[in-house]
Each structure stands twice: as C-alpha cells, then as structure tokens.
Amino acid sequence: MLLEPDQPSSEISATQLAYNKLRELILTGELAPGDKLKIDGLRSRLELGASPIREALSLLTSDQLVVRQDQRGFRAAETSRENFQEILTLRCELEGMALRQSVQNLTEAWTEDLVLAHHRMTRAEGRSTAEFELRHKAFHMALIGNCQSPLLLGFCSQLYDLNIRYRYLAGRASGYEGRKIGDEHKCILEATLAGDFEAANGHLMSHYETTGAFILSYAT
Amino acid sequence: MLLEPDQPSSEISATQLAYNKLRELILTGELAPGDKLKIDGLRSRLELGASPIREALSLLTSDQLVVRQDQRGFRAAETSRENFQEILTLRCELEGMALRQSVQNLTEAWTEDLVLAHHRMTRAEGRSTAEFELRHKAFHMALIGNCQSPLLLGFCSQLYDLNIRYRYLAGRASGYEGRKIGDEHKCILEATLAGDFEAANGHLMSHYETTGAFILSYAT
DNA sequence: ATGTCCAATAAAATCGATTTTTTTCTAGCT
DNA sequence: AGCTAGAAAAAAATCGATTTTATTGGACAT
Structure with missing residues (x-):
C-alpha cells in the first residue's frame, strides 16, 4: 500500500x-x-x-x-481615475453577461455551490481581511461560475483583481463603511437562487456602482 | 551631432x-x-x-x-469543438460591445485610421499569408480601436488570436474559399464609416458566423 | 553657464551548470 | 503473469555567474 x-x-x-x-x-x-x-x-x-x-x-x-x-x-502598473472607471464599466458589462448565462443554466449543483460560497463568506466576516477577501472573491466568482465560459470567467477574475487593488489603495475597509454589505450580498444571492436575472443583476450592479463611487471619492 | x-x-x-x-x-x-x-x-x-x-x-x-x-x-493548449464555440460566441459579444462604443465616439482621426487599415489589408491580399493576416487583424482591431477601453481591446485581441489558430488548424485559406471576403469587409467598413452601428455589427457578426461555420465543418 | 562626450556604476537580460522532480526501465516478489 | 520497489535516465526548475544594456556623474569644450 x-x-x-x-x-x-x-x-x-x-x-x-x-x-x-x-x-x-x-x-x-x-x-x-x-x-x-x-x-x-x-x-x-x-x-x-x-x-x-x-x-x-x-x-x-x-x-x-x-x-x-x-x-x-x-x-x-500605474493607476488613474480613468483606468478605474474603465475597469468598473467593463466589469459590470462582463459580469452582467456572465450572470445572465449562469442564471439561464441554473442547476441544483450550482445552487449548492452558491449557498456554500455565501455561507463561507459570511462566516469569514469576523476574521482576517485576507481570509474575508478570499471568500468574497469566491462568492462573486461563484455567482457567475455557471456561465459555461472559462474564458469569460478568466476575464472577470482579472477585472476583479484590478478592481480590488483600487479598494486597497483607497484605504482598508473603504467602500464598506456605513453600508450593510451583508444585506447587499443576501439580495443578490436570493434573486439569483430564484432565477430572477433582472433583479439579481440590478442588485449586483448597484453593489459595484456604490463601491465604485466610494473609491472614486477617495482617489487623487 | x-x-x-x-x-x-x-x-x-x-x-x-x-x-x-x-x-x-x-x-x-x-x-x-x-x-x-x-x-x-x-x-x-x-x-x-x-x-x-x-x-x-x-x-x-x-x-x-x-x-x-x-x-x-x-x-x-488542446483544442476542442466546445472551446471553439466558446471563443466564437465570446468574441461576437465583446467585439459587438467594442464596435458600438467605437461608433459612438466616431471621430475624423479614427475614420482615417480605418480607411488606412482597410487599404493596407486589400493591398496585402496578393502577398504572403503572414502579411495578409497581419493586416487583416489590424483592420479588425481598428474597427473596435476607438472604443476607449484598452482592456477590452486586449481581450478582443486575445480572442482573435485564439480564433485564428482554429482557422490555421482547419487548413490554410479555409473559411475564405468561395466567398467574396473583400465585399464583406467593404460592407463592414462602409456601415461603420456611416456611423450605422446596427448595420456594421450585423455585417461583422455574419462575417464571423460564416467563417465559424466553415471551420466547424472541418473540425474533428 | 550649458551642453556633449566619455568613463564608471548599476541594473537587466541571458547563459551554463546544478539541483529537484518526474518518468522510464528493470529486477524481484507474490 | 501481474504488480511493486528501487535504480537509472530524462526533463523541469532553479541558481550563480557572465554579458549586455541603461543610467549616472564628471571633465571638457563651447
């Protein structure tokens, strides 16, 4: 043996x-x-x-x-306001596209992945930043993970990282203060599980836009 | 000196x-x-x-x-029918998006870029494959080059390369035999120059779909 | 003083050799 | 025969040293 x-x-x-x-x-x-x-x-x-x-x-x-x-x-790489805008805009478009496809192919297995990813993220809320950020990304990737396009997922992953860099640069926790971030995620999750793309996408986009506005207000 | x-x-x-x-x-x-x-x-x-x-x-x-x-x-990297489909679909979506933005921002300078790129491509038609492919890609990139998003252009460029690989694998010239490829490009160019996104996009998409169908018919 | 050239320094890029890891082959065992 | 363990070979990964390229600083001439 x-x-x-x-x-x-x-x-x-x-x-x-x-x-x-x-x-x-x-x-x-x-x-x-x-x-x-x-x-x-x-x-x-x-x-x-x-x-x-x-x-x-x-x-x-x-x-x-x-x-x-x-x-x-x-x-x-240098950063700039324009670059941040570009990332944000493109991210919304690509993730919207991926979310639509994910919801269209809704399956039981994916539903379980989503619930699990969400659970892990909420459990990590108290822990270290690194741990939470890991789970946060995992949740967002899980939302679009059923889109059946590895290439599109790769692009979204890349844009996610570029975006989170700006959040770090704007100062820790920025974008999240004064918001019930947990609620926002819950809304996105529930609409997605219900197969309601329009609602889920609306929540997701406003989640991004709000965070984006915060970060832009911090930038030079 | x-x-x-x-x-x-x-x-x-x-x-x-x-x-x-x-x-x-x-x-x-x-x-x-x-x-x-x-x-x-x-x-x-x-x-x-x-x-x-x-x-x-x-x-x-x-x-x-x-x-x-x-x-x-x-x-x-391995190739597969599914991978080719994925590339084709994603390419249509991203290039459509980029073309829309390019046309929206239509300027005189970009118009000149386009005309030039098209001219160079047609002039290269008789020459070597490598030369023509270079100009062909340059033309397609020029079409979307006014979209104001370097990241999106990068994605499109990558997808273009992945796609052209399948064309080579299917055998030289495949996808182009029996078609008036020059006319297709001309239609796309003229609609774009006229600022008519819907028409330009239609021509562009059918250009890709037709080529795609050819290639798929050759694949294992 | 200002600008150009050249030498000195620092850094990037590359190479050849060494160390690890994986794969292949063979002998021994059940 | 089929399987396992271990040795030998091959390949990947890494390192240290060398070569090439860019940058810096200073002397000279205008």
Whole structure:
C-alpha cells in the first residue's frame, strides 16, 4: 500500500510562490503604483533566484498589474481615475453577461455551490481581511461560475483583481463603511437562487456602482 | 551631432523573440495542440537559453495558447469543438460591445485610421499569408480601436488570436474559399464609416458566423 | 553657464551548470 | 503473469555567474 507522506506544504514551485507573493504585494499596495521592481531587490526580499521572479513578473504583466519596459525592467502598473472607471464599466458589462448565462443554466449543483460560497463568506466576516477577501472573491466568482465560459470567467477574475487593488489603495475597509454589505450580498444571492436575472443583476450592479463611487471619492 | 548608427534589427530582447516565434508556431499549428514543449528542444530549435524561453511560455500561458503543468513542463493548449464555440460566441459579444462604443465616439482621426487599415489589408491580399493576416487583424482591431477601453481591446485581441489558430488548424485559406471576403469587409467598413452601428455589427457578426461555420465543418 | 562626450556604476537580460522532480526501465516478489 | 520497489535516465526548475544594456556623474569644450 502507498501512503501519502503528508506533503509538507512545499510541493509549490518557486515561480508560483513568487507570483502569489508579488501579486499580493501589488494588490494591497505594499508595492505602490509606479514602483520600480528591481530584480535584485525582489531576489533578496523573497529569497528566490532571478528566474522564478522574472517568470512571475511576466505573468503579472499579462494580468496588467505589472508593466515591462523594453530592457529597463519592470514596474508596478500605474493607476488613474480613468483606468478605474474603465475597469468598473467593463466589469459590470462582463459580469452582467456572465450572470445572465449562469442564471439561464441554473442547476441544483450550482445552487449548492452558491449557498456554500455565501455561507463561507459570511462566516469569514469576523476574521482576517485576507481570509474575508478570499471568500468574497469566491462568492462573486461563484455567482457567475455557471456561465459555461472559462474564458469569460478568466476575464472577470482579472477585472476583479484590478478592481480590488483600487479598494486597497483607497484605504482598508473603504467602500464598506456605513453600508450593510451583508444585506447587499443576501439580495443578490436570493434573486439569483430564484432565477430572477433582472433583479439579481440590478442588485449586483448597484453593489459595484456604490463601491465604485466610494473609491472614486477617495482617489487623487 | 548624434547619428543613429543604423540599428541592426537587434534591439529586440531574446524573450520577445522567443514569444513571437513560439506564438507563431502555435497559431499556425506547426506546434500542434497537445504537443509537449520541452525546454531543451526549444532551446536548440530557437537557439536561445532556457530563461527567455520559460518567460515566453509563461506569457503564452496567460494567452491560453500554452498550458503549464505543475512541475511537468508546458504543452500547447488542446483544442476542442466546445472551446471553439466558446471563443466564437465570446468574441461576437465583446467585439459587438467594442464596435458600438467605437461608433459612438466616431471621430475624423479614427475614420482615417480605418480607411488606412482597410487599404493596407486589400493591398496585402496578393502577398504572403503572414502579411495578409497581419493586416487583416489590424483592420479588425481598428474597427473596435476607438472604443476607449484598452482592456477590452486586449481581450478582443486575445480572442482573435485564439480564433485564428482554429482557422490555421482547419487548413490554410479555409473559411475564405468561395466567398467574396473583400465585399464583406467593404460592407463592414462602409456601415461603420456611416456611423450605422446596427448595420456594421450585423455585417461583422455574419462575417464571423460564416467563417465559424466553415471551420466547424472541418473540425474533428 | 550649458551642453556633449566619455568613463564608471548599476541594473537587466541571458547563459551554463546544478539541483529537484518526474518518468522510464528493470529486477524481484507474490 | 501481474504488480511493486528501487535504480537509472530524462526533463523541469532553479541558481550563480557572465554579458549586455541603461543610467549616472564628471571633465571638457563651447
């Protein structure tokens, strides 16, 4: 018989590790927009060789979180009011599209995924920001996860990340103060479970627009 | 005085070179769907070191042209009928969206871009496939290039590439035989220049649907 | 003073070699 | 025969060092 030797949480490649860490640093603003990302600096900061770091930076470039300059290295992508608007608008359009398709294909299995994702998010509300943000994204992805288009989901995931970066940059918790965020999610969930696309989409869009307006009011 | 010493066409990084070549090889099917992409093999084939090749493969992974497997290397992405359908559908939706916005913002400068792109495409008709495909993509990107959303353009560009790969795989020229492709483009162009989104979109969509049907009829 | 050229420094990009991991092959066992 | 374990081979992933490219600072000439 073959026993699994209790994999010691390694198993993950240095490239993946670098990607995860750098992504986190940029999303949270610890690496600020426009910052030069020197290979040597990151090498000592992450205690990794140049190769996995360069690979990770290449991946982040495709995610629009990093910009590569000819032979002059990498920087964290700049931010701007226009860029934020663009992300917000496009996100609404693509997620609306994906939500419509998801609701059209409504199944019992997906219903269960949704309920579960929502439950996990509410349970994570008290915990760390990182934990909640993870569950929050999972919930939003679950809402559109039944759309039968992996490519569209990938685009939405990317836009979600670009958007959340602005929320971090505007200061922690911003966008959520003074709102019953739990209620908003509940409305979206219930309309979706009921198969009512128009209602669900309305709630979802106003959820985004409200958060967006908050963030814009904070921006330079 | 400072003379430009007639840059000897280098200036391009090994990574970019690897990216361009590999992308071409995969799009044209010279590297077939599912093919194992061994670093050593590519190293000798492209006469480059491992680092730029790995970086290029990472970028192509984000493009969905390559798939990375844990610590088991890279392969050319698989193809399937469903995947093609997904690409086609999503492309129609996103390009429709982008075309609408482009037409709404119609300007004299953009009009000129369009006419120019169309002219270059028609002039390239007799020349090499590579030359024509370049101009063909440029024309289609120009049609939606006035939409004021770089992110959306990026998505469309990616979908265009994924789509054209299927056209190559179905065999050269497929999708175009027995059609007056020039006329189709002309219809799209003229409706767009006239600011008639509905007409332009109709022509564009049927252009894609027709090509799509051709390709599907060839697929396994 | 201002601008240009050149040397010195710093950083990016790339390569070759080493280390890990996966895959393949073979011998031994039931 | 079929299966498992372990050795050998192959490939991926990573590292350290080298090469190339960009940036900085200073001397010289206008």
